[in-house]
Amino acid sequence: MGEVAARHAEPSGGRSSRTNLPDRAWAVSLTVFGAAVLVVAGVIVGALWFVAAPAVKTLGLWNFVGSRQWDVTRDLYGALPFIYGTLVTSAVALIIALPVSVGLAVFLTEMAPARLRVVVSFPISLLAGIPSVVYGLWGLFVLVPLLRKPIEPWLARTHFPLFSGAPIGLGYLAAGVILAIMILPTITTISIEVLRTVPGSLREAALALGATRWEAIRIAVLPYSRAGIVGATILGLGRALGETMAVTMVIGNSPTISASLFAPGYSLPAVIANEFAEASGSLQTGALAALGLILFAVTLLLNVIARLLVRVSQKGPARVAA
Amino acid sequence: MKRRRLVNHLMTALCGFGLLLALIPLGSILWLVISRGAPALNLDFFTQLPAPVGETGGGVGNAILGTLSMVGIGCILGVPVGVGAGVFLAERGNGRTGDAVRFTAEVLSGVPSIVVGIVAYGLVVLPMHRFSALAGGVALAVLMIPALARSTEELVRLVPGSLREASLALGVPQWRTSLRVVLRTALGGIVTAVLLSIARAAGETAPLLFTALNNQYWNFKADQPTASLTVQIYNYAVSPYQDWHQKAWGAALVLLLLVGALSLIAKALARNRFGTAR
Amino acid sequence: MKIEVRGLDAYFRSTHALRSVSLGVPANTVLAIIGPSGCGKSTFVRCINRMHELVPGARQTGQIFVDGKDLHARGVDPVDLRRRVGMVFQRPNPFPTMSIYDNVVAGLRLNGIGGDHAELVEKSLRQAALWDEVKDRLHTSALSLSGGQQQRLCIARALAIGPEVMLMDEPASALDPIATAKIEELIRELRQQLTIVIVTHNMQQAARVSDHTAFFYMGELIEHGETEQIFTNPREPRTEDYVTGKFG
Numbered sequence: 001m002g003e004v005a006a007r008h009a010e011p012s013g014g015r016s017s018r019t020n021l022p023d024r025a026w027a028v029s030l031t032v033f034g035a036a037v038l039v040v041a042g043v044i045v046g047a048l049w050f051v052a053a054p055a056v057k058t059l060g061l062w063n064f065v066g067s068r069q070w071d072v073t074r075d076l077y078g079a080l081p082f083i084y085g086t087l088v089t090s091a092v093a094l095i096i097a098l099p100v101s102v103g104l105a106v107f108l109t110e111m112a113p114a115r116l117r118v119v120v121s122f123p124i125s126l127l128a129g130i131p132s133v134v135y136g137l138w139g140l141f142v143l144v145p146l147l148r149k150p151i152e153p154w155l156a157r158t159h160f161p162l163f164s165g166a167p168i169g170l171g172y173l174a175a176g177v178i179l180a181i182m183i184l185p186t187i188t189t190i191s192i193e194v195l196r197t198v199p200g201s202l203r204e205a206a207l208a209l210g211a212t213r214w215e216a217i218r219i220a221v222l223p224y225s226r227a228g229i230v231g232a233t234i235l236g237l238g239r240a241l242g243e244t245m246a247v248t249m250v251i252g253n254s255p256t257i258s259a260s261l262f263a264p265g266y267s268l269p270a271v272i273a274n275e276f277a278e279a280s281g282s283l284q285t286g287a288l289a290a291l292g293l294i295l296f297a298v299t300l301l302l303n304v305i306a307r308l309l310v311r312v313s314q315k316g317p318a319r320v321a322a
Numbered sequence: 323m324k325r326r327r328l329v330n331h332l333m334t335a336l337c338g339f340g341l342l343l344a345l346i347p348l349g350s351i352l353w354l355v356i357s358r359g360a361p362a363l364n365l366d367f368f369t370q371l372p373a374p375v376g377e378t379g380g381g382v383g384n385a386i387l388g389t390l391s392m393v394g395i396g397c398i399l400g401v402p403v404g405v406g407a408g409v410f411l412a413e414r415g416n417g418r419t420g421d422a423v424r425f426t427a428e429v430l431s432g433v434p435s436i437v438v439g440i441v442a443y444g445l446v447v448l449p450m451h452r453f454s455a456l457a458g459g460v461a462l463a464v465l466m467i468p469a470l471a472r473s474t475e476e477l478v479r480l481v482p483g484s485l486r487e488a489s490l491a492l493g494v495p496q497w498r499t500s501l502r503v504v505l506r507t508a509l510g511g512i513v514t515a516v517l518l519s520i521a522r523a524a525g526e527t528a529p530l531l532f533t534a535l536n537n538q539y540w541n542f543k544a545d546q547p548t549a550s551l552t553v554q555i556y557n558y559a560v561s562p563y564q565d566w567h568q569k570a571w572g573a574a575l576v577l578l579l580l581v582g583a584l585s586l587i588a589k590a591l592a593r594n595r596f597g598t599a600r
Numbered sequence: 601m602k603i604e605v606r607g608l609d610a611y612f613r614s615t616h617a618l619r620s621v622s623l624g625v626p627a628n629t630v631l632a633i634i635g636p637s638g639c640g641k642s643t644f645v646r647c648i649n650r651m652h653e654l655v656p657g658a659r660q661t662g663q664i665f666v667d668g669k670d671l672h673a674r675g676v677d678p679v680d681l682r683r684r685v686g687m688v689f690q691r692p693n694p695f696p697t698m699s700i701y702d703n704v705v706a707g708l709r710l711n712g713i714g715g716d717h718a719e720l721v722e723k724s725l726r727q728a729a730l731w732d733e734v735k736d737r738l739h740t741s742a743l744s745l746s747g748g749q750q751q752r753l754c755i756a757r758a759l760a761i762g763p764e765v766m767l768m769d770e771p772a773s774a775l776d777p778i779a780t781a782k783i784e785e786l787i788r789e790l791r792q793q794l795t796i797v798i799v800t801h802n803m804q805q806a807a808r809v810s811d812h813t814a815f816f817y818m819g820e821l822i823e824h825g826e827t828e829q830i831f832t833n834p835r836e837p838r839t840e841d842y843v844t845g846k847f848g
Contacts, residue, residue, distance in 0.1 A: 498711065
């Protein structure tokens with residue numbers, strides 16, 4: 001019994017559990033703090049429902065979700081344009097950010113010297129630490145003009161239906177690009193963690209069989225970390241769906257549904273940010289809160305899935321056979 | 323073989339290109355915030371109220387104060403709960419309750435901040451019938467708790483079990499051991515984690531938009547609407563006035579300096595801690 | 601007998617770590633516990649100051665008396681007990697956030713007894729044969745000391761609360777030979793004031809420092825007697841095999 005770990009010291013059952021009063025009080029107060037987290041979760045759900053309930057009851061949930069009309073003056077509230085905008089911008093963000101982030105993670109863990117990874121981790125954490133309103137500011141004054149002038153007209157020449165209409169800069173594309181930049185550090189950092197858990201023996205086995213470095217990555221490393229990278233992507237997606245300020249400032253704020261990425265649109269968080277403070281009457285406030293509830297439910301679901309996936313992949317080897 | 327080696331080089335180059343794609347926006351953002359923000363900075367910018375439209379000058383003094391006070395309220399409410407929950411997870415979190423709390427904290431840390439704004443609205447603004455600094459602080463506290471709980475747990479678990487044993491063997495009760503040996507040893511790390519969560523809270527905009535709202539004047543009361551740096555940046559940025567755009571960049575620079583300073587202090591503390599612990 | 605153990609059984613969840621151990625330790629003697637790894641040596645000493653019960657899933661039955669009082673009798677507070685029965689661990693574990701001085705008085709400070717303890721610090725450090733080496737830097741970090749010094753600091757820390765019994769769980773196993781020699785000398789000195797139980801898997805060490813030796817194997821007490829007899833004339837063949845180095 002060389003080293004007996006007593007660090008998670010808890011009084012055990014039976015005759016030995018004669019804990020004195022202050023110890024018990026300490027244990028109870030710790031448990032109260034732990035339970036507070038559960039209470040906070042409950043309060044979040046409760047308060048959201050409390051604000052949203054009048055509207056959900058008046059409008060009807062499916063009617064609300066399925067309608068594409070949002071006209072405050074006529075008391076018409078439909079969630080569809082915002083759900084659509086949120087999904088489109090997040091999809092654009094993922095399409096751009098996923099290959100870049102995973103490539104970057106692979107580059108830093110598998111290809112570049114270890115010192116570069118340490119050096120680069122600083123700017124990546126910086127990128128993650130910039131407040132979203134500053135991203136919005138940059139998007140509004142740098143990215144949007146860039147899209148308006150050279151990029152969107154140039155994309156329009158492909159005659160691809162996604163790239164049609166007036167190149168005004170503000171719109172789904174701008175929001176998607178800025179979201180891509182914002183979720184890049186999230187996906188990269190978690191992917192690096194996941195890639196680092198890949199056993200060196202797997203890589204070496206592939207190299208010993210005569211694979212080039214890239215082949216070893218493709219054959220041995222990436223399949224092993226698939227679940228973890230998917231988890232990282234979902235966490236990034238969760239961040240993109242809920243991101244408010246940067247999107248609000250560049251998406252154009254128009255409650256419409258358009259097929260072209262150049263068109264202005266709206267997202268769930270953006271409409272809440274814009275209209276909530278000035279909402280007139282409980283119906284509009286409630287409708288906005290109901291949009292928040294949808295957002296909450298979706299991000300909650302994504303987070304649960306992502307956490308489970310990252311957890312599974314960190315346990316690792318059990319999955320290799322699959 | 324030649325083709326395979328070519329593919330290898332090509333993929334290495336592509337992956338390395340990702341680094342460039344990540345660094346360009348970062349460089350651009352930092353450069354613009356500094357180059358456009360710096361000219362806006364002067365003493366008035368930190369001490370004066372915003373000037374009305376059409377007048378030049380003025381500053382964001384009330385917004386800086388508002389951000390500090392709301393982050394302060396957030397800390398008072400959020401830090402004890404977050405750190406306490408983290409200590410619970412590390413010390414007594416091996417059972418089913420612990421798992422539930424841990425999972426909840428993990429999932430809560432992904433809730434969009436705008437949603438937390440609605441929660442604070444329902445919790446504070448509706449009952450009080452007015453927007454207030456308190457509501458903003460509550461929103462920030464809710465955002466701080468899950469992240470703090472998770473980082474505190476990790477830090478407390480890093481304290482070697484042998485120190486706990488040493489203390490218990492000296493006839494020190496469990497609660498004093500937890501408090502004065504285990505937590506004392508983890509304190510440096512916990513302070514770092516708190517500073518990082520403060521930095522994050524100071525950069526939040528969305529949860530303040532309809533909780534603290536905004537205020538053109540100085541506010542020293544917790545139950546009144548309050549300006550904040552972030553909301554001020556937003557309002558200035560989306561305004562049609564050139565002068566206000568300039569102020570938005572200036573305020574963004576102040577915000578970045580604030581957030582950056584907090585992170586740097588946190589990092590320095592963390593390094594110092596590891597320096598002495600060895 | 602200072603310590604009297606009767607029919608002690610100890611468990612970790614489903615592991616039966618000690619099987620019906622009975623032995624006594626007279627006051628002001630040193631008892632060495634020897635045996636191969638995993639034989640229950642550590643568990644045995646950790647039962648004597650009730651540290652064993654802090655491990656989740658740990659259980660024990662049987663009786664242990666210190667000065668004729670049952671440790672598990674109603675009203676015995678394990679916290680008070682541990683102030684009378686000190687313990688030194690395998691690896692030096694000074695408190696990293698405290699100075700040398702503060703480490704020595706940690707037992708008092710952590711229990712909320714403030715004030716100036718300069719005399720106690722000097723006395724304890726002298727007892728632990730560390731005073732001369734550290735007297736000029738009492739307020740520097742305990743981590744600035746070498747491993748051997750740290751271990752003597754831990755002994756001083758345990759002495760400062762004035763224990764009657766000192767448990768030592770392989771106190772020299774992480775130290776170099778010179779530091780080990782100092783600790784052994786210290787143990788012989790401390791016997792004047794204390795009753796000592798020392799776990800070791802170094803048989804020469806047991807022979808050098810102890811009056812009595814107990815040999816544990818697979819959780820059982822195989823043989824217990826005068827140290828000289830155990831090493832020169834063991835009654836049990838398994839003891840003989842172990843002390844002559846045939847296994848372990």
